[in-house]
Amino acid sequence: MPGHKATGFCASALALALCAVLAGCAGTGESAGGGKVVLRYTWWGNPDRAARTDQALALFEKRHPGIRVQTSFSDYNAYKQKLAVQATGGDAPDVMQLDYRQIDQYASGGVLLDLARQKAVLHTSEIDSGLLATGRVDNTQYAIPQGRGTETVVYDVKAWKDSGVPLPKQGWTWDDWADDMRALAKATGRPGGTDPGWSEDVFEVWLRGQGKSLYTTDRRLGFTADDLAGYWTFTKGLQREGAVSPAEQNTQLDGSVENTPLGRGKAVADTNWDAPTSGYLALVPTGIALAPMPSGADGTPGQYYKPSMFLGIGAHTAHAEAAAELVDFLINDEDAARILGATRGIPVNETIRRRTAPLLKDFDRTIADYQASVEGTLNDPPQAPPPGDNALQTTFQRDYDQVSFDRMSPGKAAQDYITEAKAELRS
Template structure:
């Protein structure tokens, strides 16, 4: 799961849909001379995740001697581009790691296998039904969450404690958060945290805390220009006060922890997703801690458990049963979970999660403990966002930049965003 929402995507739903019409779009997967079935499994990550993944795959091959798995990985940006090209060309891998924003696009493009066809192999009974539903488009399940994460406010423990400002606690509201940011700024002489106005992620948390949502079930906007204007008015006012980061710092936000005010030692806190917050460990000398996101004024939580990533199978795989067996193993096998640790988020299988929690160390344990602290308090996650959401993340940040530099009022920028968003979602 990328740290903040990433921007850009090189394949459109139309391009993906063409795959189903391309002549010669043969099935993925093949048999080698020795009679073994070969599955291609691709994913994004880093060398540590690669080493652990190869160990888990080796365990799978040992239990399934008739199957050979060929793995490949790259960084997230390169992975998205390569997978889009493969999918458009009818050469999607048998098993693929997917981001939340790829589900709708690839399902509608006929790239993903209907997992209901392999339900006898793929066990889902021990996955929370709300979390499992995030892999559906309509009533069809196309992808299985592999790990779960949730939003958090990460903060510099030593710096915060030194101010004497009360530490964040469960149930605090956006108003409480704003007061804390002001108090921290007054004590430290620098912003208390990053301005959240630039991020669609945190706007969604704010909306959900009011009982609203980003999108309707049929993929249209579920909020109004007035909703967005209120959010941007709130965040921009805090930025002008110096309680959160100024416009000049916000322009450096690119999704990496290194370029956040907290990562550069220019703020005491930041909003992020829990797993990517591990990047702060090496950057913040005072140590970091994770706190719940602010809730609505009546205590309604806005954050939710989001699949850190999904696993799906190619619609045209030549070996749907074996592809499902690999997905099932990576999600439901205790030994696989032991090897993978928290590299893909906390396990979604409830029994496996309980069995592995005590073995987690370092930041993996921090994440596990944090998720346990909000267990049972969060509402079901939204369904996967519609295809146009990828480009709208860029639009959201761009329009707020106009507000940040006082080039547009929050109301004018919000109206512009709504107009562009409706056009994008219709395209």
Template structure:
């Protein structure tokens, strides 16, 4: 994981998002926005070391990544927690995702990980195998998971131990501009019934969109490891085996990149110059720039398109294999974990339990981290959801019971391999390498990365 390895104590500075006292009022929305930018500049936020405050309370450091809306909702939920547990003082901090990753890597390397932390799917193996995360099985009395979907819960396990629990669930989607599609006389499948649509049917739709709108039908999915995984699973294969080895061959990746490169050459998906501008933000996708009619993304982040597309957006299922086998799955949108060396494991577990299982907290948090994984809470908050949260819930409801079990968390090397995947496909899309040459290069490097 990238990041400056010089340890920086939480005591070293008090940026805007650190809360030394829970008696203080919440930061105004404008201040939250300004603070998020500041956190990014400072490569994360920091707080105060120690497990007890001057008043004798247990002090927990809780950190996450996200936007100002997620921060405001989280702060409100933490207030509720402290009212229920007045002997605990929770000191919070957050930052943008890239800054958060770097800060957490620095803290973990220096033995200064926060008591409770938000984790990405790709962080679990690295931090669990590195001894950073607590085995949550030791805190079953405080942290209840009986109402979590078993398949989702299993994604936070490593070698039989539960190191992280999912906070919400998300899934991939073909997010599109329905006004453009309607003008082209097209309508994507509303759900995944009877296989929804296959990759070939999706490709034909992209061709019609290009013909009738004059712009590519969608973003070139060849650069996306996530899209490749959906395609692979539709073929009955996987990105990784249970032993954390590659689950596909050079031939498999050659087929995928030949398929997507042919579409690029036809001009029905985005050109290389557009695709290589993708940086994780919706603003720099072809759909966000108005140079394509659709994109493949995760459902919750797709809300960012609402500010860019005047007539709104709609969500359609991902394509399936030729025989209707779905490759799409419900993935934990993010996890919560506890530092292995926390001085207050019980209170840390109580905080996680509250954030995931408390009804009042759920009403405050909404779908800010994805649709809740607690099944009874998910049903309870559904009528309260508004705007795009409601859209996500309705979309996921069309997929209920139709998707396969999610894979285990990927090996730690996958974070680096995502970049390698994009780099090698860039060579294909700029016609510097053939799909097979690039596939051979990727598989060779991936095997070396996974062995290291």
């Protein structure tokens, strides 16, 4: 869904401020009987994440007997909609899980607390400075990364090995990747990988490998129509050769692993963020493996460690210190990290990450080992995308569909995208 624009949240923040002045609103927190503080903590996830979260929160409440935590969770799309309604209505939770693309949106709208106010309680010294900076807007820390992930080329191990094509390795370039997709298609009779032309995320990796960026620090486009046309010319050329998935398969892409060509047995490889690739285990019974994303022609890496999610505190919470204690616990407590595992990504606290990595099992360990393999080779992540990026992801896919189905040239589609993107970012 297209993201709500910051202007709407600014209006709701003003309404909330007037409410507080004129009607004496108390904020989002409550006090329970016996003097306990009640915090509302909302997040997205699945039943496994819910079970682990409940266990971790039971430990938090045991250590903080004066605080009780009320939780609610749902799947990602439902969560986004619910949180937007709460924020617009001035009813944001005390502690909330946030996506990378929500930080600027909610910070600019006055929904999130400036976390510098709670620096005595909320400690960030064990978090990589570049990763921590992704939660800042205009040099103010509004959110803390809770886990980290990075993009990967995930592939069917048996199919790739049986093809005779050498396995991917650190330092390969986009030209190397393209050659491998062609060779895999020739050897297996199916596309080597998913067509990456539809993915804004992959395009960002491509751009960064050329020393460019998706957005500038002042929230404008960091690339030109020629840059995008070059990318789409590259991907469409591979599609014509049969090296990557055809247009008809791309229309089935919906963000789930089940509907990718790899997940449906129609390609050998895919690109994705590392955490969701665990979903391929049930779809590719012969096994999967993770490889780094291709780099630029000169070896410049395009991929980066991205916060898998953030924690933020509601700007109008009545219990800011208690909320900060909860955030600090979820990020910096080793016992909490052991309970949560990699359900929210690999821990961002560097000491905890080193101590808990050997304890991870199964695919959690695969992801940790993959991240360790690229440690020290990646550049700092970009700042959080501007509010209009949610809508532009949809625009990106729509415009590439025109290229994919031969309805429009890469150059014309790229120009159309640039025109709409500039208008969206100005709104």
